[in-house]
Amino acid sequence: MFSTHVTKDISAYCHGELSNEESKQFAEHLISCAKCRAKFEEVKLGMKLAEQLPQLSAPDYLWRELEPLLDRPNEIQPVRSTSVWSWQMKAVAAAVLLLVAGWGVWLVYNNRANQILAAKRAWRVTRLDGTPTVGAERISKNGELGVGEWLETDANSRAQIDVSSIGNVDIDENTRVRLLETRPTEHRLELARGKMSAHIWAPPRLFFVNTPSAVAADLGCAYTLEVDDQGSSLLRVTSGWVELELENRESIVPAGAACETRPELGPGTPYFEDASSVFRQMLKTVDFDPDANTRSSALVWVLDQARPRDMLTLWHLLARVNGEDRARVYDTMAALSPPPAGVTREGVLSLDQKMLDAWRDSLETTWMGVGKGVPKPIAEAYWKVKNGMSRRLKDMMPK
Amino acid sequence: MAAEQLIDGRVIEACQQGDRAAFQLLFETYKDKVFSIAVYSSGGDRAVAEDVTQQIFLKLFTAIRQFRGDSEFTTWLYRLVVNACLDERRRRRRLLPWGETVAMSNPSEKKPQEKQYARLELAEAVREAIGELKPKFRLPILLKYIEGLSYEEIASVMGCSKGTVASRLNRGHSQLAKRLSHLNNPALWGE
Numbered sequence: 001m002f003s004t005h006v007t008k009d010i011s012a013y014c015h016g017e018l019s020n021e022e023s024k025q026f027a028e029h030l031i032s033c034a035k036c037r038a039k040f041e042e043v044k045l046g047m048k049l050a051e052q053l054p055q056l057s058a059p060d061y062l063w064r065e066l067e068p069l070l071d072r073p074n075e076i077q078p079v080r081s082t083s084v085w086s087w088q089m090k091a092v093a094a095a096v097l098l099l100v101a102g103w104g105v106w107l108v109y110n111n112r113a114n115q116i117l118a119a120k121r122a123w124r125v126t127r128l129d130g131t132p133t134v135g136a137e138r139i140s141k142n143g144e145l146g147v148g149e150w151l152e153t154d155a156n157s158r159a160q161i162d163v164s165s166i167g168n169v170d171i172d173e174n175t176r177v178r179l180l181e182t183r184p185t186e187h188r189l190e191l192a193r194g195k196m197s198a199h200i201w202a203p204p205r206l207f208f209v210n211t212p213s214a215v216a217a218d219l220g221c222a223y224t225l226e227v228d229d230q231g232s233s234l235l236r237v238t239s240g241w242v243e244l245e246l247e248n249r250e251s252i253v254p255a256g257a258a259c260e261t262r263p264e265l266g267p268g269t270p271y272f273e274d275a276s277s278v279f280r281q282m283l284k285t286v287d288f289d290p291d292a293n294t295r296s297s298a299l300v301w302v303l304d305q306a307r308p309r310d311m312l313t314l315w316h317l318l319a320r321v322n323g324e325d326r327a328r329v330y331d332t333m334a335a336l337s338p339p340p341a342g343v344t345r346e347g348v349l350s351l352d353q354k355m356l357d358a359w360r361d362s363l364e365t366t367w368m369g370v371g372k373g374v375p376k377p378i379a380e381a382y383w384k385v386k387n388g389m390s391r392r393l394k395d396m397m398p399k
Numbered sequence: 400m401a402a403e404q405l406i407d408g409r410v411i412e413a414c415q416q417g418d419r420a421a422f423q424l425l426f427e428t429y430k431d432k433v434f435s436i437a438v439y440s441s442g443g444d445r446a447v448a449e450d451v452t453q454q455i456f457l458k459l460f461t462a463i464r465q466f467r468g469d470s471e472f473t474t475w476l477y478r479l480v481v482n483a484c485l486d487e488r489r490r491r492r493r494l495l496p497w498g499e500t501v502a503m504s505n506p507s508e509k510k511p512q513e514k515q516y517a518r519l520e521l522a523e524a525v526r527e528a529i530g531e532l533k534p535k536f537r538l539p540i541l542l543k544y545i546e547g548l549s550y551e552e553i554a555s556v557m558g559c560s561k562g563t564v565a566s567r568l569n570r571g572h573s574q575l576a577k578r579l580s581h582l583n584n585p586a587l588w589g590e
Contacts, residue, residue, distance in 0.1 A: 007569070008565065008566060009565065011565060011568040011569045011572055012550065012565040012569075015543070015568075017549070039573075042572075042573055042576045042577070043573055043576065045575075045579075045580070046571070046572025046573055046574070046575040046576035049521075049525045049528070049575045049576065049579055050525070050540050050543070050544045050571075050572065052521050053435075053439070053525055053526065053541075053544050053545060054435075054522055055431055055435050056431065056434055056435040056438055057431050057434070058433070058434035058449075058452060059449065062430060062434075062449060062453060063423065063426055063430075065453065066426070066453050066456055066457065067419075069457060070419070070422070070457070070460055
């Protein structure tokens with residue numbers, strides 16, 4: 001079913017009409033197929049637009065006009081075009097009595113309907129350890145996390161959340177998370193403090209986590225995200241890609257890399273976790289130290305320690321430093337991995353977006369763990385196998 | 400879904416026995432959803448939609464004695480709604496001069512271009528685009544987004560397969576996206 005394109009299943013996937021296995025296979029195909037991804041974006045936009053359709057309110061007088069006609073059901077004629085005012089007058093007394101009686105019953109049922117609606121927009125929560133809570137309710141085995149509700153764990157409790165049909169999130173001890181939104185085109189959590197591990201098999205940008213200092217947008221991956229009491233966070237990606245963003249600042253973090261964030265400053269520069277400790281410490285200074293001279297001095301250390309694999313970090317730094325510092329970053333990058341044809345020093349230093357993107361595209365294969373020059377489709381396939389994204393590809397590999 | 404939970408067998412039975420309060424409960428429960436579909440199906444003409452809504456409930460009232468519970472009540476109701484909307488559309492087509500369609504909004508009320516991307520304009524633009532879709536693409540979208548029906552329920556209402564529903568929704572979404580591609584602006588969506 002999924003060996004060919006999956007465009008016909010896009011709406012069904014987003015509406016949760018596919019089985020878990022079908023959803024996973026769908027997502028795997030989508031990640032590797034540009035054509036289906038483009039169609040997915042189109043259908044997703046259509047769905048977002050359709051979600052804007054408001055339910056309208058019928059005018060109150062409809063019942064008053066309708067009610068007298070119930071005694072003469074054969075008179076099914078357009079009501080607007082007939083004079084019904086006299087019938088209204090005759091029916092007012094009876095309608096008022098009925099309204100009063102019916103209103104009480106309706107309120108009860110309506111309240112029930114609202115509860116059911118709210119429950120529908122909820123995620124299943126499973127206790128892993130201790131006694132997590134949702135609002136004031138203690139979760140002894142399973143529970144539900146509705147939109148707007150907080151899930152909290154203490155020092156002895158952990159929980160797992162099923163994210164609709166697209167993955168799950170493990171909630172560690174001393175963590176506080178809230179469900180902000182769940183609909184076919186967007187699932188969003190807020191992590192106020194603590195630590196969570198997400199395993200998502202959805203196409204890019206369906207699952208988001210808000211933290212006090214950035215928004216993590218899933219690009220099809222697994223990762224851990226930790227927020228401390230000051231609102232700073234640490235993202236560590238174990239497979240796939242995650243994008244961190246705050247206003248106009250964004251960092252793209254691949255598997256094996258990490259990125260810190262700070263309130264008001266947003267995401268820092270991503271780095272591979274196997275970088276030297278000096279490199280990581282100096283990078284933190286470049287990202288977050290308030291003194292410009294200190295940042296500039298730390299940048300020298302970062303550039304001195306950089307390996308070809310650290311082009312990930314250097315590429316992000318290009319747009320975050322100015323003047324001579326940017327020129328130093330460029331020169332180090334060019335020495336480690338010369339830019340592709342058409343990308344010039346002048347263009348990069350003036351932050352020409354096309355040139356920056358072209359250079360990043362040429363580097364992405366190395367960020368995936370394969371050498372530069374390997375065709376991207378092959379690199380992506382390799383990367384998926386390495387990161388456990390495709391069982392079928394894995395099965396095809398020689399034992 | 401909520402509406403099914405709200406109206407249980409006792410309420411239906413009371414309606415079948417002519418209980419006016421039960422029927423009012425039924426009306427109050429479904430009137431907004433029925434009215435919404437009628438508005439979106441009639442090109443935004445609220446007066447026509449009011450007529451259609453009342454006719455649907457009158458038909459419901461007269462036919463409810465024949466409801467035997469072979470299918471879900473909501474399926475039965477929405478079949479009435481879909482048929483009434485299609486009938487109304489056919490009737491209005493006959494009345495309108497060739498080539499004329501009912502505009503969703505009065506052109507004189509159009510907002511200036513610079514406000515086109517404002518959030519408040521979005522819903523209006525979507526309503527207009529929905530009104531321009533063919534009924535076979537529009538009705539599944541309305542049943543999904545206004546009524547919250549599953550694919551299986553929509554299939555039952557429309558008398559087609561789940562696969563056809565999936566396909567029509569897909570095409571409906573694509574057509575909406577193409578018609579309103581100018582609204583694909585992250586700022587508009589608060590992203």
